[in-house]
Amino acid sequence: MKNNERNKPKIVWLQAITCNGNTHSFLSANVNRLKLFLNSFDLIYHPSLTTDILLDDLLKKDEEIDFLLVEGAISSNKEFFQLSNQTTNEILKKLVLKSKYLIAVGSCASYGGVHKKFEQNNNILGLQEALFEHDTSTLKHPIVNLTGCPVHPEWIFQTLFSLKEYKQIALDEKGRPKEIYSYLAHHGCTRNEYFEWKVEANSFGLKEGCLFYEQGCRGPMTHSNCNKILWNDVNSKTRAGMPCIGCTEFDFPRNNMLETKKNIGIPDEVPLGVSKRAYLSIAGVAKTFKIDRLNEKIIK
Amino acid sequence: MKTVDIVERIEGEAKLVCQWNKEKISDVKIQFLNFRGFEFILKDKPALDALVYTPRICGICGQAHLKATVEALENIYKNHNEELILTKKAKLLREIGLNIEIIDSHIKWFYMFIMPDIVKFSQNNLAEYTPLKGKKWLEASMIASETIKSLALIGGQWPHTSYMIPGGVMSDPTLLDLISMQNYMDQAIIFFENSLVGIKLDNYLDFKKSEDLYKVKGDLKDFITISFENEFEKIGKSYNRHLVLGDSLSFEKGKINRKLTKNISYENIEELTLNSFDIDKSKISKEAYTWSKTALYSNNFYETGPLSRAIVQNRDFVNDIHRKYKDSMFTRILARMDELGFLLFKTKELIKQIDINEDSFIKPKVSLSDFKYGFGQSAVEACRGSLYHDIEIENGIISKYDVITPTVWNLGPGIEDKLSTSQKAIIGTDSLAKAKLILRSFDVCSVCTTH
Ligand code: SF4
Numbered sequence: 040m041k042n043n044e045r046n047k048p049k050i051v052w053l054q055a056i057t058c059n060g061n062t063h064s065f066l067s068a069n070v071n072r073l074k075l076f077l078n079s080f081d082l083i084y085h086p087s088l089t090t091d092i093l094l095d096d097l098l099k100k101d102e103e104i105d106f107l108l109v110e111g112a113i114s115s116n117k118e119f120f121q122l123s124n125q126t127t128n129e130i131l132k133k134l135v136l137k138s139k140y141l142i143a144v145g146s147c148a149s150y151g152g153v154h155k156k157f158e159q160n161n162n163i164l165g166l167q168e169a170l171f172e173h174d175t176s177t178l179k180h181p182i183v184n185l186t187g188c189p190v191h192p193e194w195i196f197q198t199l200f201s202l203k204e205y206k207q208i209a210l211d212e213k214g215r216p217k218e219i220y221s222y223l224a225h226h227g228c229t230r231n232e233y234f235e236w237k238v239e240a241n242s243f244g245l246k247e248g249c250l251f252y253e254q255g256c257r258g259p260m261t262h263s264n265c266n267k268i269l270w271n272d273v274n275s276k277t278r279a280g281m282p283c284i285g286c287t288e289f290d291f292p293r294n295n296m297l298e299t300k301k302n303i304g305i306p307d308e309v310p311l312g313v314s315k316r317a318y319l320s321i322a323g324v325a326k327t328f329k330i331d332r333l334n335e336k337i338i339k
Numbered sequence: 340m341k342t343v344d345i346v347e348r349i350e351g352e353a354k355l356v357c358q359w360n361k362e363k364i365s366d367v368k369i370q371f372l373n374f375r376g377f378e379f380i381l382k383d384k385p386a387l388d389a390l391v392y393t394p395r396i397c398g399i400c401g402q403a404h405l406k407a408t409v410e411a412l413e414n415i416y417k418n419h420n421e422e423l424i425l426t427k428k429a430k431l432l433r434e435i436g437l438n439i440e441i442i443d444s445h446i447k448w449f450y451m452f453i454m455p456d457i458v459k460f461s462q463n464n465l466a467e468y469t470p471l472k473g474k475k476w477l478e479a480s481m482i483a484s485e486t487i488k489s490l491a492l493i494g495g496q497w498p499h500t501s502y503m504i505p506g507g508v509m510s511d512p513t514l515l516d517l518i519s520m521q522n523y524m525d526q527a528i529i530f531f532e533n534s535l536v537g538i539k540l541d542n543y544l545d546f547k548k549s550e551d552l553y554k555v556k557g558d559l560k561d562f563i564t565i566s567f568e569n570e571f572e573k574i575g576k577s578y579n580r581h582l583v584l585g586d587s588l589s590f591e592k593g594k595i596n597r598k599l600t601k602n603i604s605y606e607n608i609e610e611l612t613l614n615s616f617d618i619d620k621s622k623i624s625k626e627a628y629t630w631s632k633t634a635l636y637s638n639n640f641y642e643t644g645p646l647s648r649a650i651v652q653n654r655d656f657v658n659d660i661h662r663k664y665k666d667s668m669f670t671r672i673l674a675r676m677d678e679l680g681f682l683l684f685k686t687k688e689l690i691k692q693i694d695i696n697e698d699s700f701i702k703p704k705v706s707l708s709d710f711k712y713g714f715g716q717s718a719v720e721a722c723r724g725s726l727y728h729d730i731e732i733e734n735g736i737i738s739k740y741d742v743i744t745p746t747v748w749n750l751g752p753g754i755e756d757k758l759s760t761s762q763k764a765i766i767g768t769d770s771l772a773k774a775k776l777i778l779r780s781f782d783v784c785s786v787c788t789t790h
């Protein structure tokens with residue numbers, strides 16, 4: 040082994056009950072960031088990327104793992120889900136014991152996500168729920184939840200590089216890094232001006248208008264920085280015209296994600312931290328400003 | 340002798356259970372032991388939410404599921420004789436999105452899932468293909484992530500966007516967006532020319548005969564050389580029956596069972612569970628060994644995927660290679676990489692056809708919840724082959740959702756005395772390493788198989 044390899048923190052990426060979406064999100068990372076990552080860490084195991092060892096070998100090895108990244112939900116039901124003849128729950132517990140940091144990659148690993156909706160298996164859990172206190176006693180840090188369906192690759196890089204350098208990262212009450220999840224998806228959306236002046240998008244397929252009033256946009260209630268650190272370097276859902284569906288939140292996926300639930304024409308839920316009454320009076324005032332520019336096509 | 344082997348690096352995990360006789364595989368079972376229950380998850384959900392759920396069936400072919408869902412929902416309108424107008428622009432933006440995803444997948448598949456195993460059969464040291472470290476592996480992952488940006492421009496992000504909706508698409512790209520998309524395609528074309536085939540795309544697309552294989556340079560040449568050195572053109576043959584269910588500007592539907600028929604009817608599709616587990620334990624047979632179901636067309640097993648598409652569509656080069664080497668492992672892998680070139684060219688053409696003055700979306704006059712009962716079907720060509728969705732709704736709520744993924748066609752269990760496509764391809768092989776490669780040549784996704 041080369042000398043510099045020895046000092047690189049070791050990463051193991053486990054895929055539990057997942058669609059592999061986080062892996063493909065990760066592989067779609069910014070080219071230079073991915074290179075720097077591969078130079079700075081030693082990804083010793085990933086079920087779809089590495090070839091040297093199999094999961095079974097990894098479980099038998101004594102080797103210490105610095106960062107255990109888990110993609111997907113956990114279950115102790117072997118009939119529905121097994122890897123190398125074991126449940127994801129058994130594998131997780133064995134690997135955690137060898138690891139210093141445990142990171143949930145994606146909403147499924149964090150809280151169960153889409154897969155938790157499979158009610159016939161009533162044993163689908165996020166990492167925190169799946170592990171007891173004694174299972175995690177050897178960890179040097181509380182579990183980090185990188186929510187998102189999928190998670191943005193940059194969130195993974197920032198978390199890993201921070202932990203490598205500073206050994207810890209501040210988490211919110213849901214276990215998510217504060218510096219990523221204190222923002223709302225709404226921050227930086229190119230439709231913000233429409234939101235302020237209550238100009239709704241009259242339909243899908245438009246550059247103009249805010250998607251909050253009709254299309255169900257959860258931007259003002261969703262903790263993520265999708266409009267600050269853009270997706271694939273170039274865009275975000277709301278910039279493109281798709282409402283935010285709140286995939287970084289505990290309650291994802293919700294029902295009727297592509298429409299706004301309303302009560303007598305008023306959105307049922309209002310932006311985080313604003314009282315409904317205050318919101319309604321501001322909205323009323325804003326609507327009285329008929330700003331021509333915002334009611335026209337951006338490009339005429 | 341019996342061997343049981345776990346296969347990783349196939350987008351999930353499969354178990355390969357082989358029976359051996361005189362050092363050849365005499366019987367094989369491919370077990371997928373994971374089940375995520377998407378058809379159950381979708382039940383009782385509002386119809387439009389399927390647009391958010393189904394892309395999450397698979398992190399790599401999510402756009403195919405999205406397109407299948409949106410078209411199945413639109414089919415519900417059609418079955419009610421309710422007019423739904425879709426502009427050409429909307430149709431193009433959907434198909435371009437799907438094509439870009441296929442392009443991305445083909446690049447990753449060759450460099451991440453195929454070549455690391457193929458080079459093990461070479462006498463030469465081809466460390467450039469080593470995962471995560473080798474120059475070629477890195478270059479491929481870089482170009483894949485650049486390419487997918489062109490989809491993010493219209494979808495907002497990849498993976499898992501839901502930018503298609505009954506009536507059109509949610510985005511409204513500008514001319515500059517379209518140019519950027521062209522640019523990303525051009526970058527991928529340069530990669531195809533400089534790294535993969537070592538000649539100009541135009542010249543490559545002019546290939547007509549199998550002898551043209553010798554003109555290929557670049558990384559694909561490494562594959563061709565190793566294949567002929569190890570007789571990969573002789574293994575992995577199956578029924579040589581091919582099925583393409585999806586019809587689009589890029590692909591034509593049809594089937595080949597000795598001769599080519601363009602007439603495809605969903606009525607002939609059948610899904611069986613004779614050897615599959617069932618959530619209802621009383622229905623499980625003793626023979627059940629996998630979560631994958633069995634898909635048949637007109638009571639027969641068919642292969643689906645890029646090879647099937649190329650020959651149903653009569654694309655000369657692959658056609659001639661196929662005539663010579665049949666549905667071998669070599670032909671199957673080559674066809675997928677040929678499709679990469681074909682799609683790069685085709686997708687650029689499609690981008691050019693967009694008229695930005697057209698509407699992206701025309702709101703349907705009625706909502707899905709206005710229908711007391713509705714049913715719809717759709718089929719699209721995903722990276723791995725034909726994907727079929729079948730939906731029923733009651734008052735806007737999903738009462739049944741059935742998905743048949745490409746891998747179910749190729750890798751589902753055989754029934755009674757009929758071997759499935761991949762079983763037939765593997766039986767007769769003389770080594771486990773080759774059997775695994777044959778399995779991989781179908782582009783295995785256990786995630787999809789056991790949705
Ligand atoms: S969080 Fe989303 S992307 Fe991730 S595994 Fe779950 S469904 Fe897939």
Ligand code: SF4
Binds near residue numbers: 225229259282
């Ligand atoms: S579209 Fe969504 S994220 Fe954008 S401004 Fe409106 S509410 Fe905010």
